[in-house]
Amino acid sequence: MKAATDVAPKEVARRAAVLRTEIAEHNERYYIDDAPTISDAEYDKLFRELQSIEAAHPELRTEDSPTQRVGGTRADLLRNPPLRPPPTLVVPPRPPHCVARRQRTRQCRAHAADMAARILSR
Numbered sequence: 001m002k003a004a005t006d007v008a009p010k011e012v013a014r015r016a017a018v019l020r021t022e023i024a025e026h027n028e029r030y031y032i033d034d035a036p037t038i039s040d041a042e043y044d045k046l047f048r049e050l051q052s053i054e055a056a057h058p059e060l061r062t063e064d065s066p067t068q069r070v071g072g073t074r075a076d077l078l079r080n081p082p083l084r085p086p087p088t089l090v091v092p093p094r095p096p097h098c099v100a101r102r103q104r105t106r107q108c109r110a111h112a113a114d115m116a117a118r119i120l121s122r
Contacts, residue, residue: 012053016060019050023066 026043030036036043047066054061061068094102 012057013060016053019046020065
């Protein structure tokens with residue numbers, strides 16, 4: 001293959017367009033479909049070729065070029081996971097002996113507070 005600077009500008013522009021399309025298809029297969037059709041090394045070779053063309057001919061660089069983006073788009077599975085309702089908490093009722101003990105404790109505290117108030121008021 002010839003270097004990017006040795007080829008006529010129309011051919012270079014055409015090759016850059018083909019590479020952009022090809023890389024975009026491979027990005028979709030890799031990031032969206034999770035079914036790549038070429039190896040990482042082959043993808044890197046295409047990407048580096050596009051980078052060298054755009055470096056030699058900056059006028060061919062476009063905003064939507066794969067060399068101007070970081071990563072791919074998110075897969076559909078990651079967009080909005082299904083929401084589940086929170087688990088229902090079942091609180092068992094208190095046994096009668098615990099309820100009675102709590103009532104006695106409250107009565108004792110109230111009685112102690114009442115006694116303290118009487119003593120302090122003297």
